[in-house]
Structure formats: structure tokens, C-alpha cells
Amino acid sequence: MTAELVRGQNHPLSQSRLEIRVSAGTPMVAAATLGDEQGRIHGVEWVAHPGTPTLPGLEVSRQAAADHRLAVDLDAMPEAVHRISVLLALPTGVGGPTRFGAVPAPFVAVTGLDGTELVSYTVAGLDSESAVVALELYRRQDAWKVRAIGQGYAGGLADLFTDQGLAQAGQLAGGIHEAVAQGVARSVPAPPSRPDGDRSRQPAAPALGPDQSGPASAPNSVPQQPTSPYGTQSPGASGQPAPQSPYQGGSGAGDGAQQPAPTSGGGIDYSHPRRQTSAPPPPPPTAPPAEPGRPPQPVAGDATGWSMEERLYNQVWGMFEDLARTTAAYRSAVDFAESRMEKELDQVLSDPRSRIGGQGDAAREAAQARHTELVNQARAALDRDIAQLTAESEVVEPALPPAFARWDNPAWHAYRVPMEIPMAVRLGDLHLPESADLRIPMLIRLPLERGLWIDSGRAASLDGSFTDAHDLRRLAMDTAVAHAARLLAVYPAGEFTVHVIDPAGSGAQALAPLVQTGVLAGPPAAGAAGVADVLARLTERVDLIQMALRGGAPDALPPGFDTSQQLLIVNDFPHGFDDRAVTQLRYLADEGPAVGVHLMMVADREDAAGYGPLLDPLWRALLRLTPVPDDHLADPWVGHAWTYVPPLVPPGSQVLQQVLTQVAAARAKHW
Missing domain, CATH: 3.40.50.300 (P-loop containing nucleotide triphosphate hydrolases)
Known part of the structure; x- marks a missing residue:
């Protein structure tokens, strides 16, 4: 099964010939550096980038693209190389975004040659940075491991290379961006969005234009190798189409099947192998532009966190806090309106003159009208917030992993016994009387802190x-x-x-x-x-x-x-x-x-x-x-009594039996 890493986590690599797949929502530059035992780069010839895409055991793409495939052969690495850093950067001078906080969090996966995904990492938590070290492959006692890094640099590639000890950092960074700018017409954009329900995989647009890569010089310790470490040109490099983002489309039939690269022209269906048997992955953590006068369209996973699970967890509890806050504001406004109306009526009744004729009636009607206006304004604000939270819930709920999902979520139909303990588990739903139809998942951290x-x-x-x-x-x-x-x-x-x-x-x-x-x-x-x-x-x-x-x-x-x-x-x-x-x-x-x-x-x-x-x-x-x-769960933050709804299995569903059968089988193999 795939190991989904969080920042700082490492994982052993069982294969030496690998592909590193990058999927993002906007074109970006992919590069890689070779480092010694201390992680230092000995010179510009230790960097694979669009201008010099090939080094021994390493090949990167020659263009900015929304998706990349980097070819790595660990057995072909020179003995002096102990570290391979995979870099991502936003291209400059092409009118695109200039910071990672404005684009979807890049998704990086390490796969075998057969497309089997070994390790994945979502590079989240970036803001003003324009370059990032995403992954690091490093050698320990003749064995290779991969570590999720996620270290960003606001100063871009120049700061990144400087941090890795490269003397010509500014010159190399400028040369990379110049090479990308010259080939910007060939850049592969993000795959277009498809209507809901369309789960067909479309081939990515082929790269256009001449090859912009130039000759490279190499030191004696790292001789130049003009061909791919795999012996043939790897898909996704040198003008080949890039693979489709794992966030685009669903997991329809045939997902994960690798298509052979054609010898000439034509579109290629690069189906991503991620989550072959699980529910469709959530969309990238960024909202599409909102129409004028409308709130932004919510997406799943737009909260902070190092993994999609952590972002979804934080997003769910952010929804809980938003609902608690907006309901508290509504109740406070209603209480204020009631209090003000009572005060105004007391003033009217305390004056004997107002009790004669229609003056008192008019004052009471005016007080009631002001009360109604305040309550209506508060209710309109509450309804607006609830509508936005409902729209967010409709997006988040289908994207939840089994540990967070209801029993009727399709994620359970593709259930597999996990390899790691999740952050939390869902023990039911919560809602408030003002929004009975809006249910917030009740997530409890694991391991349980109380019975x-x-x-x-x-x-x-x-x-x-x-x-x-x-x-x-x-x-x-x-x-x-x-x-x-x-x-x-x-x-x-x-x-x-x-x-x-x-x-x-x-x-x-x-x-x-x-x-x-x-x-x-x-x-x-x-x-x-x-x-x-x-x-x-x-x-x-x-x-x-x-x-x-x-x-x-x-x-x-x-x-x-x-x-x-x-x-x-x-x-x-x-x-x-x-x-x-x-x-x-x-x-x-x-x-x-x-x-x-x-x-x-x-x-x-x-x-x-x-x-x-x-x-x-x-x-x-x-x-x-x-x-x-039952409305027994007290909220000390704002004083609400939340209604708890238990997570019962739908009548007639066999999901419980199916899940427990898999658990029992895995348990038998374990023992």
C-alpha cells in the first residue's frame, strides 16, 4: 500500500529505478540537485533543470508544466552522491502566480516503473514561498530512503540554491527561469476541469515547439550522460505529455494502468495510479475564482496541514467553529433585540401620557418593528453563513477518508485495512437547532483519551x-x-x-x-x-x-x-x-x-x-x-448544547459485515 508521508517523515525505498510524479494546478518548474554526505552541491553541474535536464541516473522535464515525471535510477548514481533533492518552483516573468499560497498544494508521488505508487506527499502549508524542496532521496548504509521535506523559500530558487551551498546560486536560478521563459509556449497547463460525473481520462496536451535544452558540461566526478537513465526517453520529459493530476477527475475504470509511450506524436493517456481502489481523491486545496457578488466556491482540504487527512480534519473542526460562532452571533443579536424592545416598551408604559389615545400603540408598533428588523437582519446573516457551510459540507463529506466518513460514504466500499493509525475517528454528527439539516462530523483524536x-x-x-x-x-x-x-x-x-x-x-x-x-x-x-x-x-x-x-x-x-x-x-x-x-x-x-x-x-x-x-x-x-x-453535548466555548446523532449503519447495508471480514482476514495474516 502507498505510504502517505507528512513533513519530516521518511520511508525506505524497495526499488532503485523510480519515477517521481508531480501534479499541481498550475505550470511550475521541476528540478533536482545532487548532494554529498553533508548535502552540499559541488557546482552547477550537480543540478538537473530545464536547461540541463539529464545527469547520471537522473532526468527532469525541459519545460514548465502542471504535471511532471522525473526519472531516477539510484543504481546509476555516482558514489559521491548521497542525496537527491527534488525541487519545485513557480516560473518568473511569465505572468503566472508568484507564491505557492495562491496555487493548489503540489502532490508528489514516488512510483516504480510499473506505476505502483510507493510513497506520496502533499506539499501543503506554503504561503509566500516561490520555490520548495519537496522530497529528498538519501543514502543510508547502502540503502536509499525518501523523506518529505516541504521546505519553502520566499526568495525562490536563488535562496534555495544558496541554502544548499551553491556559489553560483543567483546565476543558475536566472538561467533556469530564462530557459523556461524561452520555452513558455511549450508549457503544459493544468488539465481542464470536467463536468461532475465525467470520470473519463483525457490525454494531456502534448508539448509543442523545438527542444530548448542546451549542452551541458559535467565535472570529472559526475560525467555527462546524454541519455535517459532508463535507456529510453521517459514519458513526461523532453516534450512528452505530462501525466494527469491525481486531483482531476475520478477513479474510473482503468485507473492506474500504464500506457506504453508511443514512438511518435499523438496523445497519451497517463492515468495516475494513485488510489486505484479507493474513493476519488479530493480536489486541490484552493477555491476557483468566485463570480462577482457570490462567495468563493468551497473545496475539500483547504485548511492548513501537512497531509490531506490533517487538512480535512482541520477543515471539519473549522466548520464546527464557524457554525458555533455564527449561531452565537445570531442568538446574541436576538437577545439584544428582545432586550431593547422590552426597554422601549417599559419607557412607553412608564409615561402616563403615552397610555392615552393611539400614542402608546404607535410606540409599541415602532418598538416591535425595530425588533423584527434586527431579528430579520440577524437571521439573514445566519442563513448566509449556513448556506456557505452547507455548500462546504457537500464538498467535504464525499472527500473524507473512511475514518472520518459516515457508514453510507462510498469510501467504505473501497475499504482496505490501513497501514497507519489515522489522526481521528468519527463517532457521530453534531448539529444545532437553527441549522438542523447541517451536520458536522464529530471527530475524536486517536488514541482515545477517555472511554x-x-x-x-x-x-x-x-x-x-x-x-x-x-x-x-x-x-x-x-x-x-x-x-x-x-x-x-x-x-x-x-x-x-x-x-x-x-x-x-x-x-x-x-x-x-x-x-x-x-x-x-x-x-x-x-x-x-x-x-x-x-x-x-x-x-x-x-x-x-x-x-x-x-x-x-x-x-x-x-x-x-x-x-x-x-x-x-x-x-x-x-x-x-x-x-x-x-x-x-x-x-x-x-x-x-x-x-x-x-x-x-x-x-x-x-x-x-x-x-x-x-x-x-x-x-x-x-x-x-x-x-x-440527544442535545446533551455542552460546548463551553460559546455555551451551545449540541445535538449528537449516532453513526448507525443504514438499514439493510452489508458494509459493516464487509469491513469486519477484511479486518478479520488481515488480523489472521498478522498473527
């Missing part, structure tokens, strides 16, 4: 409908299973283990998807003996890890110790639990999250009232969720 309490004791939903107590307990268990399945799905294989305590077996029907697919650590524990056994093992686990941490030897754990995160689902509490078991649950709720042991209680607090205040700390240690919509 979960699925409340099975509320009998009435917000719409006034009554839910039978038995049905409510069943819904609570269904909700707990959906949460557990999602947590299992977003963790890599073998890194999340689920235990279940069901003393009387009342949750057997709801637990069936977990039991039948075999994702549980063992059968649900029943009876007093089963409860005691599971609680004793998890309590001992917490004790062992805490002792290891306190002793400064976190690795000094028993051989074969399961280091995965642990989740304990407790059904029908407090029935079947004695005082010792209750004490152990409190201990797990308080101490467990810090050492990777998490609690999910399915319980009615009123049923546990017999224990008195003993259990109050337990409830306070858990995040309360409900199986039906």
Missing part, C-alpha cells in the same frame, strides 16, 4: 417519540458495535483488540457481526466467572505497563505481550457485577487510557443508582454518547 459510555437509559428522543426500554437497550448495543467496528477498521492489522463482557448474554444479537467475523479476542464473557477473568487480565495489563513505564523500561514486558490497543465493551452494567468488578471498572476507566486500555460501557445510570455516589467518578471519566439523537 465511552453508550447511554441506554433515555426513553424519549428529541422529536418527542417514545422508545421502548427494551428497544433502547438494543439500539445502545447496536451503537456500541458500530463504534467498535469503526475503531477496528481504522487501526492497522493487529493493533486493536476488542473484548466483550455480556454477563447474561442479552447482547448476543447485536454482537453477532463481531462474533461471526472473528474479530474479537475471544467469545463474549458471560457469568460471574467470565466477568472476573476478563477484568483481572485487563487490570493486570494496566499494572504491568505502568510498572514498566515507572521503571523507565517500557520494553521490559513479558515475552509475547500483546502491545495493541485494547477495548473492553461492557454490556448491561451493573447487572452481574459485584463490588470487586465495579472497583476494577473504575480503575480501568481512570488509568486505562494512558496505557492503551479503553472502556466502552453500555449502561443506564439510573440502574446503577444503587451503588450511590461510588460510581459518579466512573460516569465523569467517560464520554457519554446516545443511541438516539
Whole structure:
């Protein structure tokens, strides 16, 4: 699977003959520098750029383009080369954008010759910079790795080359931009946007015009190599069409299939191999120009962050803050209008003269009119903001990865067990009464910082409908299973283990998807003996890890110790639990999250009232969720009570079974 890097992260390279693919929303220059063990460039002959596109083991494009393919052969690198830096720069003097903050964040991928994507990196977080070191391939103990750099330079290529120790930095930067300007007629623009639903791949426009590259001189240590390191001209270089941006179009049939390069002319379908089996990638993080008088069109991933996942996470919580803020402003305006009208009416009534004739009526009507005007103005502002947030939600929701997506999102149909833990997981939706149709994903950071309490004791939903107590307990268990399945799905294989305590077996029907697919650590524990056994093992686990941490030897754990995160689902509490078991649950709720042991209680607090205040700390240690919509989540920032909507699986959907089946298969291979 593809490793999606964040800034500073590295990854080993298993192949020596590679392509580095760059996709952006505007033409830019792609270059590469060769460095020694200290990363220094020994001279201009150690730089591959549009004017000198070929060096031993390295070839770059001769033109500015929205998409590039750089050919790299690590085995052909001279022994003096220990670092290869991939550079991107916005061309100067051609009337285009002059800073990366005004263009889509470039996407860079390292692929094998067969098009298999090994590593990807979205170069986000840039603003005034006009040149950036995107990736770095470096040699460590005869092995090559790739690191995401993302280091930008406001002074452009001149500052970048200076930082890498090149004495002729300004001269070389000027020569590169001059070479690009001379060949600007050949520059390959970004692929045109296509109507929604058109998932066909169109060939990029071929480069036009004569070859502008000049002869190159090389030092003795790096002799000139006029041909491609692959033996033939690589696609995307020397006038060949560039590959299509991964942000353009969808992932239709045939995505990822590499087409052979033709020997002469003609369009080429360079289908990008990214996300061959996943949902279509989100659009680039920049909005298209807005029509006069209209707000800018929202796009997914336009928040700050080093990866698309981080940008989407920040964007979702930015939407939450925007909705909270605009609703608070509306409520404040309404309160002010009410207060002012009451004050004006008090003044009218306090004057006896105004009570005679129609003077008092006129004053009351005027006060009411001013109140209505203020409220209408506030509502218009709220409706405008909600409309903009709704439009943003309609763009963001389909672009969310499985960990952030609803169960009905198509991303789950292309689900694969992940290789890394995501930033967060979705535990439901949030909305406010003023905007009931606008749902904001409720994202909780991972690993969980506190346990979960699925409340099975509320009998009435917000719409006034009554839910039978038995049905409510069943819904609570269904909700707990959906949460557990999602947590299992977003963790890599073998890194999340689920235990279940069901003393009387009342949750057997709801637990069936977990039991039948075999994702549980063992059968649900029943009876007093089963409860005691599971609680004793998890309590001992917490004790062992805490002792290891306190002793400064976190690795000094028993051989074969399961280091995965642990989740304990407790059904029908407090029935079947004695005082010792209750004490152990409190201990797990308080101490467990810090050492990777998490609690999910399915319980009615009123049923546990017999224990008195003993259990109050337990409830306070858990995040309360409900199986039906409920406005219990308090927002201390602006004082709102948010309505929480649980993430239930759509009726009749098989997505839960499909996802858990893949989790079980990956778990079996892992063990």
C-alpha cells in the first residue's frame, strides 16, 4: 500500500529505478540537485533543470508544466552522491502566480516503473514561498530512503540554491527561469476541469515547439550522460505529455494502468495510479475564482496541514467553529433585540401620557418593528453563513477518508485495512437547532483519551417519540458495535483488540457481526466467572505497563505481550457485577487510557443508582454518547448544547459485515 508521508517523515525505498510524479494546478518548474554526505552541491553541474535536464541516473522535464515525471535510477548514481533533492518552483516573468499560497498544494508521488505508487506527499502549508524542496532521496548504509521535506523559500530558487551551498546560486536560478521563459509556449497547463460525473481520462496536451535544452558540461566526478537513465526517453520529459493530476477527475475504470509511450506524436493517456481502489481523491486545496457578488466556491482540504487527512480534519473542526460562532452571533443579536424592545416598551408604559389615545400603540408598533428588523437582519446573516457551510459540507463529506466518513460514504466500499493509525475517528454528527439539516462530523483524536459510555437509559428522543426500554437497550448495543467496528477498521492489522463482557448474554444479537467475523479476542464473557477473568487480565495489563513505564523500561514486558490497543465493551452494567468488578471498572476507566486500555460501557445510570455516589467518578471519566439523537453535548466555548446523532449503519447495508471480514482476514495474516 502507498505510504502517505507528512513533513519530516521518511520511508525506505524497495526499488532503485523510480519515477517521481508531480501534479499541481498550475505550470511550475521541476528540478533536482545532487548532494554529498553533508548535502552540499559541488557546482552547477550537480543540478538537473530545464536547461540541463539529464545527469547520471537522473532526468527532469525541459519545460514548465502542471504535471511532471522525473526519472531516477539510484543504481546509476555516482558514489559521491548521497542525496537527491527534488525541487519545485513557480516560473518568473511569465505572468503566472508568484507564491505557492495562491496555487493548489503540489502532490508528489514516488512510483516504480510499473506505476505502483510507493510513497506520496502533499506539499501543503506554503504561503509566500516561490520555490520548495519537496522530497529528498538519501543514502543510508547502502540503502536509499525518501523523506518529505516541504521546505519553502520566499526568495525562490536563488535562496534555495544558496541554502544548499551553491556559489553560483543567483546565476543558475536566472538561467533556469530564462530557459523556461524561452520555452513558455511549450508549457503544459493544468488539465481542464470536467463536468461532475465525467470520470473519463483525457490525454494531456502534448508539448509543442523545438527542444530548448542546451549542452551541458559535467565535472570529472559526475560525467555527462546524454541519455535517459532508463535507456529510453521517459514519458513526461523532453516534450512528452505530462501525466494527469491525481486531483482531476475520478477513479474510473482503468485507473492506474500504464500506457506504453508511443514512438511518435499523438496523445497519451497517463492515468495516475494513485488510489486505484479507493474513493476519488479530493480536489486541490484552493477555491476557483468566485463570480462577482457570490462567495468563493468551497473545496475539500483547504485548511492548513501537512497531509490531506490533517487538512480535512482541520477543515471539519473549522466548520464546527464557524457554525458555533455564527449561531452565537445570531442568538446574541436576538437577545439584544428582545432586550431593547422590552426597554422601549417599559419607557412607553412608564409615561402616563403615552397610555392615552393611539400614542402608546404607535410606540409599541415602532418598538416591535425595530425588533423584527434586527431579528430579520440577524437571521439573514445566519442563513448566509449556513448556506456557505452547507455548500462546504457537500464538498467535504464525499472527500473524507473512511475514518472520518459516515457508514453510507462510498469510501467504505473501497475499504482496505490501513497501514497507519489515522489522526481521528468519527463517532457521530453534531448539529444545532437553527441549522438542523447541517451536520458536522464529530471527530475524536486517536488514541482515545477517555472511554465511552453508550447511554441506554433515555426513553424519549428529541422529536418527542417514545422508545421502548427494551428497544433502547438494543439500539445502545447496536451503537456500541458500530463504534467498535469503526475503531477496528481504522487501526492497522493487529493493533486493536476488542473484548466483550455480556454477563447474561442479552447482547448476543447485536454482537453477532463481531462474533461471526472473528474479530474479537475471544467469545463474549458471560457469568460471574467470565466477568472476573476478563477484568483481572485487563487490570493486570494496566499494572504491568505502568510498572514498566515507572521503571523507565517500557520494553521490559513479558515475552509475547500483546502491545495493541485494547477495548473492553461492557454490556448491561451493573447487572452481574459485584463490588470487586465495579472497583476494577473504575480503575480501568481512570488509568486505562494512558496505557492503551479503553472502556466502552453500555449502561443506564439510573440502574446503577444503587451503588450511590461510588460510581459518579466512573460516569465523569467517560464520554457519554446516545443511541438516539440527544442535545446533551455542552460546548463551553460559546455555551451551545449540541445535538449528537449516532453513526448507525443504514438499514439493510452489508458494509459493516464487509469491513469486519477484511479486518478479520488481515488480523489472521498478522498473527
